Amino acid sequence: MTVVAEADAMSVKPLTPLIGSEVKLPRSALIEGTFAPQIRSLLRERGVLVFPKVDLSDDEMIAFANTIGPIFVEVGEGVMMMSLDKNDTQVSAYLRASQFWHIDNVSRGIPNFASMLSARALPDEGGETEFANMYAAWEGLPADQKASLEGLRVNHSFESFQRRAIPDPTSADLESWLRLPTGSVPLVWHHNTGRTSLVLGSSAYEIIGRDPAEGRLLLCRLTEFATQPQYVYRHTWSLGDLVVWDNTGTMHRARPFAEGATRRLGRLATVGEEELV
Numbered sequence: 117m118t119v120v121a122e123a124d125a126m127s128v129k130p131l132t133p134l135i136g137s138e139v140k141l142p143r144s145a146l147i148e149g150t151f152a153p154q155i156r157s158l159l160r161e162r163g164v165l166v167f168p169k170v171d172l173s174d175d176e177m178i179a180f181a182n183t184i185g186p187i188f189v190e191v192g193e194g195v196m197m198m199s200l201d202k203n204d205t206q207v208s209a210y211l212r213a214s215q216f217w218h219i220d221n222v223s224r225g226i227p228n229f230a231s232m233l234s235a236r237a238l239p240d241e242g243g244e245t246e247f248a249n250m251y252a253a254w255e256g257l258p259a260d261q262k263a264s265l266e267g268l269r270v271n272h273s274f275e276s277f278q279r280r281a282i283p284d285p286t287s288a289d290l291e292s293w294l295r296l297p298t299g300s301v302p303l304v305w306h307h308n309t310g311r312t313s314l315v316l317g318s319s320a321y322e323i324i325g326r327d328p329a330e331g332r333l334l335l336c337r338l339t340e341f342a343t344q345p346q347y348v349y350r351h352t353w354s355l356g357d358l359v360v361w362d363n364t365g366t367m368h369r370a371r372p373f374a375e376g377a378t379r380r381l382g383r384l385a386t387v388g389e390e391e392l393v
């Protein structure tokens with residue numbers, strides 16, 4: 117989709133056929149929300165939007181996020197620093213798990229609508245972010261398999277997500293993980309828009325009413341299916357890039373990078389607009 121070709125307009129270029137578009141527009145228009153309705157619909161349509169090297173400050177990022185929707189308050193107010201360095205954030209220990217596929221805040225039952233990251237410091241190698249289009253994955257499933265998945269509910273927990281990164285937790289780790297909400301959500305999300313997506317991620321640990329091993333195998337097979345190359349966009353960061361994704365229709369994960377290397381990304385999300393029931 118290309119939007120208008122006038123000077124000062126917004127130009128949009130697909131990054132892969134099924135997911136991701138690069139969006140260029142004047143910096144001031146981005147921050148002031150001149151194209152906010154178009155950006156919201158593009159987010160739903162393309163899953164991920166890349167605004168190359170716009171280099172937003174915290175205040176500018178907050179201003180932009182507010183044009184998309186009300187900001188979700190997470191660990192304190194304002195932009196959260198995603199970093200594995202404990203000097204950057206008090207939650208650095210949790211952030212290792214972000215290297216595993218997930219949907220932000222899915223176990224709360226109202227996943228954030230738009231999540232966004234802005235690159236502030238990058239490692240020389242690695243540390244990319246990958247996104248998988250869960251609408252396209254659903255559409256790619258054979259009809260008989262789609263029918264067999266309808267109505268299934270899946271239990272999600274922060275513990276299941278964190279165990280990928282820390283398989284041998286201390287009791288203090290476990291206690292802190294257990295404080296976060298656990299919930300069951302549908303495997304197949306019929307959105308208010310009429311579209312349908314799969315709901316997966318490392319927080320998913322069992323399918324209700326299924327033999328546990330059989331349920332885990334199905335979740336694993338579906339994850340493999342949904343993360344095939346045609347459904348995935350991998351973003352290799354440049355400093356100042358702003359990447360925004362529709363967290364209700366995509367999963368994402370960070371890729372590894374060297375231990376001790378610096379990687380800082382500012383993060384904000386907007387509140388969820390649709391309950392996953």
Ligand SMILES: [Fe+2]
Pocket residue numbers: 214218219220368
């Ligand atoms: Fe995330």
